Amino acid sequence: MNQRYAQGPKEVAGLNTAELRENFLVDDLMQNDQFNFTYSHFDRAIVGSIVPASKELELPTYDNLRSDYFLERRELGVINVGGNGEIVVDGTAYSLTKLDALYIGKGAKSVKFKSLSADSPAMFYMYSVPAHKEFPVQLVKKEDAFPTTIGSKATANERTIYKYIHLEGAKSCQLVMGLTVLHEGSVWNTMPSHVHDRRSEIYFYFDVPDNQVVFHMMGQPQETRHLIMHNHQAVISPPWSIHSGGGTANYGFIWSMSGENLVYSDMDAVAMRDLR
Numbered sequence: 001m002n003q004r005y006a007q008g009p010k011e012v013a014g015l016n017t018a019e020l021r022e023n024f025l026v027d028d029l030m031q032n033d034q035f036n037f038t039y040s041h042f043d044r045a046i047v048g049s050i051v052p053a054s055k056e057l058e059l060p061t062y063d064n065l066r067s068d069y070f071l072e073r074r075e076l077g078v079i080n081v082g083g084n085g086e087i088v089v090d091g092t093a094y095s096l097t098k099l100d101a102l103y104i105g106k107g108a109k110s111v112k113f114k115s116l117s118a119d120s121p122a123m124f125y126m127y128s129v130p131a132h133k134e135f136p137v138q139l140v141k142k143e144d145a146f147p148t149t150i151g152s153k154a155t156a157n158e159r160t161i162y163k164y165i166h167l168e169g170a171k172s173c174q175l176v177m178g179l180t181v182l183h184e185g186s187v188w189n190t191m192p193s194h195v196h197d198r199r200s201e202i203y204f205y206f207d208v209p210d211n212q213v214v215f216h217m218m219g220q221p222q223e224t225r226h227l228i229m230h231n232h233q234a235v236i237s238p239p240w241s242i243h244s245g246g247g248t249a250n251y252g253f254i255w256s257m258s259g260e261n262l263v264y265s266d267m268d269a270v271a272m273r274d275l276r
C-alpha cells in the first residue's frame, strides 16, 4: 500500500509541480485484476480500486493495518464506474450497475468483487476510514441518491450531485461519499469553492474523455495551486485546502470525506473575490 503523509499550508506553498503530484496525486488506480491502495495520513483515509477483469477477487488486508482483515476496524464505501458488477459481503451478493454504491461497515470479514461481463468489467472505486461501530451493509442505487442539480450554463458549472453515504443517506461512522456529474458544456466543479477544516476530502475523476484533462485546484484560497488530472486519477485535499476544478470537457468525479461530522452541506464558502 502506498503511503502519503500530511502537510501544512506553509510546506505546500513551496512545492513544485512534481512534488505536489508526489504528495497529492494518486495515479495507479483501475488496473485489471490488481488491488491498488493509498493510505493518506489526513484522517487515515485509504483510497483504492479493483477491476475484476478475469476472475472474482477478494479484498486482502495489508501489513500497515495490523489487522486480521481489512475491515476489522474500518468502514468502506464503494462506487462502480464501469460495467455491471457484483460485490459479495460475507456471503450476501449485491449487484452494482454503473454509479451504484455500496456501504460496508466495520466487521465484514469477506468482501469479494466480480464483473458480470468480461467485455465490460466493473470498475470499483473504494474509500475507507477508521470506524468504531458497526453499521449494516447498504446498497444505494444512483436514482436513490438524492440527485440535485446546481450551477448554471452561463457560468459553465451546471452539475448534478448524487449523495450516497451521509447523515440523511446510508449510515456510517464518519464516511461521507457521493459523486457529481457535469452537464455537457459545463466544466467547473465546486466553483464557487469552499473549505471545511473539519474534514479532509479525496476527489476521483472519471469519464474524462480521451485527450481532455481537468485542472484541479488546491491550496489555501489565497494561495492556490493546480494539478492536471487525467481519467481515473484521484487527488487528496487537506482539510485547509480548496478542492475545485475546471475541465477541458465535461466529466464526473467521486467525492469522499471523513472527519468531524456527516453533514454534506458543512462547507465554508470562499467568495470569488477572495481567491488568489
Ligand SMILES: O=C[C@H](O)[C@@H](O)CC(=O)C(=O)O
Pocket: 159, 161, 179, 180, 189, 190, 191, 201, 243, 255, 257, 264, 267
Ligand atoms: O464538500 C463537498 C464536496 O467538495 C463536493 O460534494 C462538492 C461537489 O461535488 C460540487 O460542488 O460539485
Ligand SMILES: [Zn+2]
Pocket: 194, 195, 196, 201, 243, 267
Ligand atoms: Zn468539499
